[in-house]
Amino acid sequence: MSGKILIVDAVATNRIVLKVKLSAAHFDVHQASSGAGAMSMARGLQPDLIILGAALTDMTYAELINAVRARPDLAIVPIVALLPEDTGEARVAALAAGADDVISQPIDERIMLARLRGLLRQHHALQDMRLNAGPDCAAGFGEAQGGLLRAGRITVLGVEMADAMALRTRLRSVCRHQISATQSGGSISGTSGDRAADVFVLLLPAGYESAGLDLMAELRASPEVRHSRIVCLVPEGARALAASLLDLGASDVIIGDTGLDELALRLTRQIQLKQSIDHLRTRLHDGLRAAMIDPLTGLYNRRFAMPFLKDLAARTGPQARGFAVMVADLDHFKQINDRLGHAAGDRVLCHVADILGNSVREGDMVARIGGEEFLIVMPATDGAEARRTADLLCRRIGEAGIMLRGHINPAHVTVSIGVAMGEPGARGEDLGGYVDTLFDQADRALYRAKARGRNTVTISARPAA
Template identity: 80%
Template sequence: MSGKILIVDAVATNRIVLKVKLSAAHFEVHQASSGGGAMAIARDLRPDLIIVGAALTDMECGDLIAALRARPDLAIVPIVALLPEDTGEARVAALRAGADDVISQPIDERIMLARLRGLLRQHHALQDMRLNAGPDCAAGFGEAQGGLLRAGRITILGVHMSDAMALRTRLRSSCHHQITALEAGGPVTGSPGAPAADVFVMLIPEGANETGLELMAELRASPEARHSRIVCLVPIGSRALAASLLDLGASDVIIGPAELDELTLRLTRQIQRKQAVDHLRTRLHDGLRAAMIDPLTGLYNRRFAMPFLKELAMANGSQARSFAVMLADLDHFKQINDRLGHAAGDRVLCHVADLLGSSVREVDLVARIGGEEFLIVMPGANGAEARQAADRLCRRIAEAGITIRGQSQPAHVTVSIGVAMGETANEGAEDEDANGRIDALLEQADRALYRAKARGRNTVTISARPAA
């Protein structure tokens, strides 16, 4: 795995040893001997991960971590603390300062590389989400990451139920999160329809390495747990198992007896990350939805409708299936805006959109593709069904009264509809063929709409020939 790693340590030997190990693993390694130097290098380098040693001449390790975290461009970069000795007190201090993980000397190369790979994998995935989300959503992630932590859900999965229950009792005394204990191998949510945990804690006892790996693979493949964090607790001496679990997708692995303060801190950190990523995912989803939804009417827009129509046209099957494309346009809509105002015009558009959406089948698509123009796509419909549906739409809209603020009488509008019939593609058809067929289909529906307008409006015209 590639990535830029910045090593910060005043001891040259520590930097050299780490650089040799990381370079052999194909990382791009950079070095700094002081906190100030690290801040300057990080500004230009934009590292993917930073390793901070305890021996610094100009500041404490915790102060440097806090300074790095305060930089917006480095706020989500993984930081690993390199400890001269492995003690619970030192690990807790580094984690409280903002480190994502800790490694201690003497360095276990396999564990270290597995931890770094895991952190980089999560970091790169997050970067992709932020890139797709755009600057507003990226800022939203920063806000969520530094925001108030809500109570989360923790599920302890034990190979032996007694171990899971014992750990639940311990954790309940130190954290405010909702904690559930389950026997490993059953439903990960405990009961159908229940929400999945923010964090799963897997307890793997001595001699259960294969079982632990199987459970890890199953949990990562579970649809309910696809966004959950996973923390594994393994026996002391199970370093090979720990490395494998990290490479399988564990968010964190604790080797040996877990001190309560450290375990609580690690779980809370995982919940905080999960909530921040959920916040970003929600904003990303909302942004994508907004890009495909017309903000006035709530219908789909052209950006969604055109790919939908193309996919329908390219849907290969044992035999071609017909589908209908309708273009519906409000009659004399400009007069409504001129006489009653644009607010009234918006109210009419929303009312017509509601009528169209409620008058078609669930499988049909209704989209607003222009000012007062709507597209209706009916998969599987033949000509007679399309004509019947279009006539029904005309009648419903003409008969419906629209309440306009400031008007004593309901307003009435009509639509004209042009219909064209298409067929799904033959097997082996190319994308270019579909684009041409869709253009021809829309052109025929538009001509049919023009003829409906010419015939006096409030009517339906069907194209005389199929477009596919």
């Protein structure tokens, strides 16, 4: 996996040794000798990951990490602290300062590279989500990482139930999260209701290497827990297993005995990440939905409607059936805006949209495609059923009274509808042209309905070719 890594360390020998190891693994490695130099270099470099050495003279870990997180363009960049010696106190201090992970001297190259690959996978996935969710997501994600959003849910998953229960009891003394315990081989969706845990803690004692890999693969393949974080606890002699688990998608792997303070920090960090990513994912989904929904009426818009129509036209096989395309336009709508005002016009549009949406079948599609123009697509429909539905829509809209603010009497509007019948099976380059022709026929039928006095339905006599 390629990626731009920035090493920040005042000792040149440390930087050179680490650069050799990372360059051999095909990373694009850059160096800075101070915190200020790192911040200056990062502007143009835009690193995918930052490794902080202990020998910095101008900034502490916490100061440099805070400076990085404060930059919107760097807010989601993972930061790894490289510790000169492997002690629980040093690991806790670095994690408490905001590091995403720690690597201790002497460096185990397999573990280091596996950790870096995992962090880079996460970073690249977040970059893609941020790109689609909006330009200010990075700042929001960085702020979310700064503090715990809410108490999370942790499930301890053990080969032996007694071990899982014991760890649950210990964690409850230092964590305010909801913690449950279960034995591997049962349900992996957790015990906290329908939703899976934010974090699964896998206890993998010595002798269970194969079972651990199988369980890890099972968790990552499960739809219920695909967004959960996974932290694996393995014995000191299982470093090859640790590297394999990281490459399989473990969020973190802790090797050997670890103090409760460090474990609590690591789990809290994973919950923060999980909840921040969930927030970003929700924003992305909301943005995609907003791109396909008309904000005034709540109906679909043209961006959704046309691909929907193309999908119907492209279907083949025994389940593919004819479909109806209707273009509906409110009659004399400009007079409503001119006489009653645009606020009243918006109220009329919303009322008509409600009638249209409530008058068609489940599976039919209604969209607002213009100012007062609507598109109704009815899959698996023949001409007779399309005519009945269009007549029903005309009648219901014409009979409905719309109460407007400041007016005693209800307003009434009518609608004209043009209908064209489509057949499935259009393919390749002809698909777009077929849909355009079908839409044009429905539009022409609408004009004929207008010419016949409005408040009526006209069906195109020509099949789309």
